[in-house]
Amino acid sequence: MSIGQQILFLISALGALNGILLSLYLLFRKKQRSLPAILLSIMLLAISIRIGNTVFVYFNNDLSTLYLQVGHSAAFLVGPAVYFFFRAALNKPVTGLPHSAKLVWGILCAIIVIGGLAFPYTERTPFWCTVIPYIVYAQWAFFLIATGILLKPVFQRLISHETALSTTEKFWMMLYGGNCIIFLSYQLSLTGIFSGLCLAGAMAFSVILFVTLFYYLYGMEMENILQIPEAARTKTIKKTIAEADAISWVEKLEAILAGKELYKDPNLKIGDLAQKINITGHQLSQLLNEHLGKNFPTFINEYRINEACKLIATDDRRSFEAIGYEVGFNSKSTFYTSFRKVTGTTPALFKEKLSAAGPA
Numbered sequence: 001m002s003i004g005q006q007i008l009f010l011i012s013a014l015g016a017l018n019g020i021l022l023s024l025y026l027l028f029r030k031k032q033r034s035l036p037a038i039l040l041s042i043m044l045l046a047i048s049i050r051i052g053n054t055v056f057v058y059f060n061n062d063l064s065t066l067y068l069q070v071g072h073s074a075a076f077l078v079g080p081a082v083y084f085f086f087r088a089a090l091n092k093p094v095t096g097l098p099h100s101a102k103l104v105w106g107i108l109c110a111i112i113v114i115g116g117l118a119f120p121y122t123e124r125t126p127f128w129c130t131v132i133p134y135i136v137y138a139q140w141a142f143f144l145i146a147t148g149i150l151l152k153p154v155f156q157r158l159i160s161h162e163t164a165l166s167t168t169e170k171f172w173m174m175l176y177g178g179n180c181i182i183f184l185s186y187q188l189s190l191t192g193i194f195s196g197l198c199l200a201g202a203m204a205f206s207v208i209l210f211v212t213l214f215y216y217l218y219g220m221e222m223e224n225i226l227q228i229p230e231a232a233r234t235k236t237i238k239k240t241i242a243e244a245d246a247i248s249w250v251e252k253l254e255a256i257l258a259g260k261e262l263y264k265d266p267n268l269k270i271g272d273l274a275q276k277i278n279i280t281g282h283q284l285s286q287l288l289n290e291h292l293g294k295n296f297p298t299f300i301n302e303y304r305i306n307e308a309c310k311l312i313a314t315d316d317r318r319s320f321e322a323i324g325y326e327v328g329f330n331s332k333s334t335f336y337t338s339f340r341k342v343t344g345t346t347p348a349l350f351k352e353k354l355s356a357a358g359p360a
Contacts, residue, residue: 019048036089043081047182049074054186069121072128073112075136075186079143080108082179086147086172133190140183151176165333241283246291252277253287263303266330270296304328305342308335312347313354320347 026041053071084101121128148155154169165173241249256276257263271281273296279287288299304327311323318326324335339347 017048017052019044019051023048034088036085039081039085039088043078043085046074046077046081047179050078051182065121065125069116069128072121072132072136073116076112076139077108078179079140080104082176083143083147083150086150086176089168089172090150137183137187137190141187144180144183147176241286241290246287249277249279249284249287250291253284257303261307263300263307264326264328266325266328268300268328273300300328301338302342305339308339308347309343309350312351323347 023041023044026037026044050071053067053074056067084105087101119127151172154165154172157169158165158173253273257273260276262268262273262276269281270284274281274284277284285296288294288296292299294302307327308323311318311326312320315323321332321335324332324339327335329335329338336346339345339350343350345353
């Protein structure tokens with residue numbers, strides 16, 4: 001291989017390997033797992049196997065036929081994994097996998113196992129090379145279209161620019177767009193329009209994977225992105241604060257937040273607030289998790305949004321962005337995301353409802 005081919009092989013192969021490692025991490029990590037996280041791990045694993053298969057076949061045509069069969073079988077699971085991931089992620093609160101989804105997965109797995117044993121690649125090579133790819137990519141396309149329909153409201157807001165997308169929604173767009181690029185790369189390669197374009201899918205996957213890892217390393221609330229309920233995150237924590245102490249601390253906390261409006265400080269830290277009521281930051285974190293069922297950012301942002309609602313209702317001079325900064329947010333996007341999370345609507349729609357209701 002030339003130096004350019006070696007670099008291409010290295011990047012693509014690393015993407016596939018890292019994808020497998022990330023999928024296993026999501027699947028077996030010690031923290032509480034959510035249904036979207038499990039489905040995301042299945043999707044990453046299936047794509048990683050398919051990408052790895054593509055890379056090695058492209059640079060080595062003498063691979064075992066079993067390896068080729070595994071690659072096609074993995075591709076058969078990508079579309080369903082994408083669709084059911086978004087279906088679970090859009091379902092708030094996240095519940096278990098519906099019966100229909102279990103039935104679909106059962107049928108898919110049965111087709112892979114029974115079909116693979118009845119029609120092995122070794123004995124049915126022409127069938128696997130001519131018919132199976134079209135079945136696989138037709139099914140993949142069907143589930144991608146179905147996923148696009150699920151994401152229609154997000155696409156509409158993205159196009160209209162009415163409100164900024166949340167971190168979760170940006171992650172969704174990146175994930176869905178990446179899958180579409182990978183699918184198109186394989187489809188164009190399959191039809192012979194660009195015979196080597198399947199490697200572009202491998203490259204695209206590597207980029208998408210590294211961006212996903214960036215989300216983890218940068219701390220962009222991955223637990224919220226994967227819809228791990230706060231109750232689930234804290235259910236294994238044994239209550240260590242006495243009920244009487246908890247009631248007293250909560251009263252002090254609410255009094256000092258309401259009286260001094262500390263939540264308006266965009267740089268407010270949990271340790272600073274804990275010091276105001278003479279407890280440690282660890283104790284305050286336990287108090288919020290055990291007795292209020294929320295983490296520190298959620299607790300503070302609820303105060304900020306409540307204040308923002310009052311200002312929107314009474315102050316017609318300031319913009320929504322200015323109000324967001326006034327109540328303690330340090331960016332427009334964070335304000336809009338938190339506002340939607342707390343109220344279930346946007347500042348503009350909230351204002352419209354107030355105007356339609358008229359004066360009390």
